[in-house]
Amino acid sequence: MNTLLKKILAPKNIEYLTMNSELRIVELSWGVARFADCPEQVRSGEDVCDAFPELIGLEETFKKIINHQINQFEIKGICRGLREEEIIYFDIYVLNNPEISLNREELLIIFEDTTDGFLKQQKITQVAKEYGLALSALDKTKTYLNQIINSMTDLLIVTDNQGIIKIINRATIVLFNYSQEELIQHSIFKLFEDEKITHNFKESEFLASFHLLNPIKILCKAKTGTSFPISFSCSSLNFDISENQEFVWIGRDMTEQKRVELQLRQQGERDRLLKTITQRIHQSLSLQETLQTIVGEILHFLQVDRVLIYRFFTPTEGRIIAETVINSSIPHLNPSILTPDFNFLLLSYFNSGKIDAIDDVYLVPINFPYLYSLLQLKVKASLVVPILIYDSSQESNSTNQLWGLLMAHQCYQPRHWEVWEINLLEELATQIAIALQQAELYEQLQIAYQGLQQLVIQDGLTGLANRRHFDRILYQEWNRLRREGAPLSLLLLDIDYFKQYNDSYGHLAGDFCLQEVAQILQNIVQRSSDLVARYGGEEFAVILPNTQTSEAIQVAEKIREQVEALQIPHQESQVSNYVTMSIGVATLIPIEHLTPQIVIHTADQALYQAKQNGRNCICIASP
Template identity: 40%
Template sequence: MSVLSSLSLERAIDRQPPLIAPETSVNAALAHMQAAGSSYLIVTNPDHTFLSLITERDLVRTIAAQQVYAHSPLFQVMPPEAVTAHIKDIPDLLTARMLLRQHKIRHLPLINDQRSVVGTITYDKLSQLLNPVDLLGLRRVKEVMTSQVIGALPDTSFTHMSQLLAHHRVSCLVIHETTGAARHPIGLVTERDIICQWSQDGTNQHRDARDIMSPLHSISPEETLWQAHALMQKHHVRRLVVIHQAGTLAGIVTQTSLLQGIDLDEARLTLNTLQCIVSDHTVELNQTNQKLQRKVEERKRAKAALQLQIARERLVGRITQQIRKSLDLEAVLQATVIEISKFLKADRTLVYCVPEKEHQQGKIVVEAVTNGSLEAQGNHALEPILAKLDFRFYASGRIHSIPDLQAVDRSSQKVRFLRYLGIRSSLFAPIHVRGELWGLLNLNQHETPRCWEKADIKLLEQIVNQVGLAIEQAMLYAQLESANQQLQEQAYIDSLTQIMNRRRFDECSLKEWRRLAREQQSLSIILCDVDYFKRYNDTYGHQAGDLCLKAVAQALKASVRRPADAVARYGGEEFVILLPNTPLAGACHIAEKVRLQVASLQLLHEKSEVSDWVTISLGVASCIPHPQGSLKTLIEMADTALYEAKENGRNRWSSNTRSQF
C-alpha cells in the first residue's frame, strides 16, 4: 500500500481555515491574511455559509488592473465563483488530489449540507503529509522544474511587475541581471510581496524591483527533490530558483512541482475504492441467497489473499528501504531475519555464508530466534555441519523445503544438523551475489510440521534477491572505501621515499600550530639537507641518488617514535621533521640523533668535503605558537639555522629559537 492511502484524510483537512466577512476592507483582509500566515481567505456570510475564496493571486490581478483601493470591501474584488466540495464527496486523499489537479487550484474549501465551511484541503498540507525521503529521494530537480520563468530587471516598476504577474498567471517573478543572453538571478518578487507593498503604500509609483524583492533561495538542477523539500522547510518558502553552476537561471521549482513529481502507484492508491465497487457489484449481481453467499465467501478469500499479498509487499518494501538507507551489511541482514521471523512466524531464521573455497569453513552471519529457541550463531559445532551441505544443489537457485523431518531419511548430514537443533520443519533459500552462491537463508519450525506455501516461497525468492543486492552493495562500498583510502594515501605520500609529502606536512604542521597555540606548548621543526647531494648524483647517477634519498628518509623516520611526530620530504634532497610538544633542547637532541643515524648508514660519498660517507646538515627552530603568529616564520627560522649549519662546515646542526610569536 502506498504512502497516501495510509494517511488519515482528517490530517489533510485544515479545520480552522481563515474566514472573513465580505464587508471587510481589502487592507484589513490583507492584515488578517498576514497574521494567519495564509495565502488565501474564505469569504462567508454571518452564519458561516460559503460565499467565495480569495487568494493572493486574485488580489495581485486586481492590483495590476488598478481596480482596487485599500478601503474597498472584499465583495467588490472577490471572484464570483469558486470550486468547493462536499465533505462527504471526499472519501480519501486520492479524490482530493484529483480535484486539485483537475481544477488547477491550490485550495479546496469543504462544505456540509448547509453550505457551511467545515475545512480546507491545500496542496501545501498534502506536501507536509508526504514522506519526502521515500517519495522524493530518487528524482532530480531538473525533472520537474519549470524552465519557462517569467523574469524582470531590477529597475522594473511596481505597476509593471503587478501586470506581469496577472498577465502570465504566475505567483512570482525572478529578478535578474543580464549578461548577453544569460540571466543571473538576484531576487524574487512574489504575489505576497506585491500585496504587502501595496497595503503599505497604495500608489507605489516610485517603487521598483530592488525595493521590494525577497532574498533568493536557490538550488542546483542536479539536486534531489528531497533536498529541495528540505530547503523549502528550512527557509519557510514555497519556491526555489534553479541555478546552473555558472550562476545562470535554469528554472524554478515549487511545492506544487514536488507534489506533482511524486511517482505514486495509482493502482494501490485506488485499492479501497475498487474493493467498494466490487462489493457493490457483488450485491447487485447476486440474485439469490446461495449466489450471494458464494460471492461473499469468494470476496472474503480474495480480500484475505490481497491483504496477505499487500503485507508481503510491505515486508519486501521495508527490507528494500533498509538496504537503500544503510551500508552496514550486518545491520541490514539482522533487520531482515527479524522481519522474516515475525512475518512468517518462524521459530528460527538465520543467514549462513558458505565457504569460499572447498576446505574453508562458512559461518552463521546473523540469526533471529523466538519461543526460547537456542541460538546457533557462534556455536562452532554447528558451522562445520552446515559446511557439509551440498552447496551444488543450491547453486542453481532452487529453494528447498522439508515439511516434516520425521518423514524423511534421517541419515543425511542436513537432517542430523536439523535434528541436533530440535527442528521439525526447515526451508533453505539460496542467496546469490554476482551469479555465485554466497549463502543460505534458513527458516525453521520446532514443534510442528509446516507445509510452506507457494506464496511464502515466492516471497522468500524476492527477499533473497534483495539480500543479494545488499551484499553486493556492501562489497562495492568496501571496494570503494579501499580505493579511496589508497588514493588518499597516494595523495599524501611521497612516491620515492614513501614518507609524508610536502602537502601533507603543510596540513599537519598547520593543525599542530593551531592546537599548540591554544595549549601554549612548544612546537619544534628540524629542516634537513643531504650534504653535497648534487655531487653524489653526478658521481653515482640518479638511480643511486634515489636509493640514497630512500635510505636517508627511513633513517629519519626511525629516529622519531612518538605518534604526533612527523617526517616529510620537503623538496629535492631536503627533509623536515615536525616535533609537537617538544622544546628546543629536546629538538636539538633529536637533531643529533638523526645526524648520527644517517652517518651510521655509511653510504659512500667520495665527493663530500666533510666525510667519506653521506651526511646531513640540520637547522632546528622552536617556539610557543601564538594565535596571531605565523608558522611560516618558524620554518624560516629553521631554514636560517640550516644555512648556519652549512656555513659552519656541514655535517652538524644549528638552532634558532624565540619564546613566542
C-alpha cells in the same frame, strides 16, 4: 518626415524621431514623449540619450547603420512606468532616415507601443498556468481514485455496452487469478460459468436485461478452474450522452471473501516487509546490522521458531553470521554441529541454486542428502533458500555464485510452507544479495578513498608526508601550541652534496638514498604528535610539538649519526666518504603576532649556518 510615412505609422500606435550623428534630436512626432524616461528632454537639439537611456552606449551601432554596415537595430520589450500604476511596454527600431540624402548623416528612431500585445501574452500565460494546475489536480484526483479502487476488497469491473472489460481492480486480479492483460478488452462472460447466461444471452442483451442496482448472484470461474458465486450489482455510467454507455460492476465473493481479504492483507504485509528491508539496506552501511534486521523481520512475519543466515567461506568452512529465535525456549544452533562435512554437504546440495521446502522431516526419504543434519539441528520443518551473488571474477564466465543460505525453521511441529512464503524468502534472498554487493562496493569505495587521501598527503617516493601536508600540520600545531603557550621545535635537514651524488651515481641510486634516509627519520621520530615530511628535493623536515631545544638537539644528533652510520658511499662529498646530513634546529613558543613562517625561516637560517660551518653538523638557531 513625409506625409505618407506619417499616415503609415499613425494607426499602428507608432511614434518616431530623427537624430543626427551627434545624437541630437532633429525632428519628432507629437506623441513620442510618452515613451521617454524624461519627457521634458524630448525636443529638438537635445541629446536623445537624456530622454531615452536605453540608447546609451550604442554609438558604434549607430555608426554602422549610417555607414550601411547593418540595416537596422532593435530593442524589444522595454517597460516604462508612466504614473502611479500605469505601465507602457514598447519596442525601439533604429534605421537610416530614408528622406536624407547621402551627404547627411541622420537616423530614424521608431517607437512602437506593444502594451496591448504584451498584456494579452501575460493573460495567455496566466491561463496556461491555471490550465496546467487544473491538469495536475486532475492527475492527482485520478491517482487518488486509482488508489481507492485498488484498496477495495470487492471486485470492480468497468465494461462498455457490449460487455467488453475496460477497467479492473486489484481484488479482481487476485480472485480470478488472471493478469490485467488477460482480462482487458475481453468479454466479461470470460469470468462467468453460469450457462443460463453465457448460452442464452449475448453480452449486450444481458446488460439490457440487467436490473440496475439490484444485486444478482452469478456463478463465476477463476483461471485455475475454481468456481464460486459472486454477488454483482451494476450501474451505468452516463458522463456524456455523446459517448457509448459504460457499466460499472461491483462484485463480492460470498464464500471466499475472507480468503481474499486475507490474501490482500498478506500481500500488503509482504510489500511492507520488502519495503522496510529495502529501505534498511539503502540506509545502512553496516552489513551485519542489515542482515540481523532481515532475519528479525522474517521471524516476526512468518511466525517461525528460528531464522538464520549461513555463509560459505570455503568448501569446508562456513558459519552462521545472523540468527534470531522466537523465544528463549528455542536454542541457538550449536556451533559444534557446523563441521567441515556439514558445510561441504550443504554447499554441494544447494550449489545449483535450488530451493528446499520440507514440511515434515519425518516424512523425508531416508536417503535424503542432509536428513541427518536436519535431525541434528532438531527441526521439524525447514525452508532453505540459497543466496546467490553475481561473480564477475572470471570475465568470460560471469555467473551467480552461492554465497550462503537463508533458513527458516519450525522446531516443535511440522509446517506446510505456502507458495507465497517460499516466494517471499526468495525475494528476500535477492535483497540480501543486494545488501552484500552494496557492502562490497562501499568497502571498495573506502579503500579507494583512503588511497586517494594517501596520495594527497604522502610523498610518492619516500612514503613521508608531502609539503602540502607538512604546511597544514605546522599551521595546526602552531595554533594549538599558541593557545597552550608550549614550545614547537622544527628540524630542517639537507643531504650534503646530494646533487653531486645524483650526478655521480645516477637518479636510481639517488632515489634509493632518499628512501634510506626517510626510513631512518621514521624509525627515530616515533611520537604520534610528531611529523616527518619530505620538504624538497633532498630536504626533509621534522615537526616536534611540545619539544624544548635540548630535546630537539638530541633527536637531530641521533638522526645525523644514524644517517652517517648507513655508510652509503659518496665519493663526491667534500666532508666524508659516506652520505651525511646538515641539520638546522629552531625552537619557538608561538605568540599572537607570529606566523608559522617565522619558525621555518629561523630553522632555514640555522641550516644555512650548518652548511657554512662545514656540513655534517647541527646548528641551533639563536633565540
